[in-house]
Amino acid sequence: MFRTTDIVLIAAMVAAAGFTYMTKHGAEAELSKLRRLQSDIRLEEEAIDVLKADWSLLTQPSRLQRLAEIYHSELQLAPVESHQFADISELPERPLEIEDFLNDELDGIVDSGIDATTTSGVSE
Template identity: 65%
Template sequence: MFRTTDIVLIAVMVSAAAFTYKTKHEAENQLAELRRIEQQIRFEADSIDLLKADWSLLTQPSRLQRLTEIYQSQLQLEPVEARQIVDLEDLPPRPIEIQDILNEPLGGMADNGTDKVVTGAVVQ
């Protein structure tokens, strides 16, 4: 009735259909994961935009001025005076420390400048 070639061809068709189904299923899973990540990126971008807007609202100079006037007694803030602002040249110089690397022994070397480690190299 069925020949061997028919059975082989049916087996090949079934395995090809199974492979196609598996590949399609994996592609759909990858697409769903991609859409989830894109949605998360959009949500994060919207959150960043909202935080930037909130930050610009909180740091408005008029709002900060009003808050300093309200909490002047608790914060005891004072305006910056001209004597508090200095140039870089007005700051005291930082002391410079320089290591004496010329007189220090070399790392891993003997006092005479030869290496103490025996490597088995041929000496001529």
């Protein structure tokens, strides 16, 4: 009745059909994930647009001026005068930190041609 080659070919066709079905089902699942992510991204972008609009409304100069006038007694805000600006020479010197020393040392290594990524200090 059936030869061995017929049975092998039928088994191969069934396996190929199963593989095709699994691949198609996996692709559809990935496509649905992609669409869900795209809709989530769209929602987040819309939320960002709304937040930007709110921010622009909250930072309008006329609104801030009105709030400054309302809360003047609590905040004691005043415009900045020209004599309040400091010169560079009047600023205190910044204290040194360990990162400053490390950055200077690495700059010296890079300037000398030594590969900074190696620990042996061998130049290439």
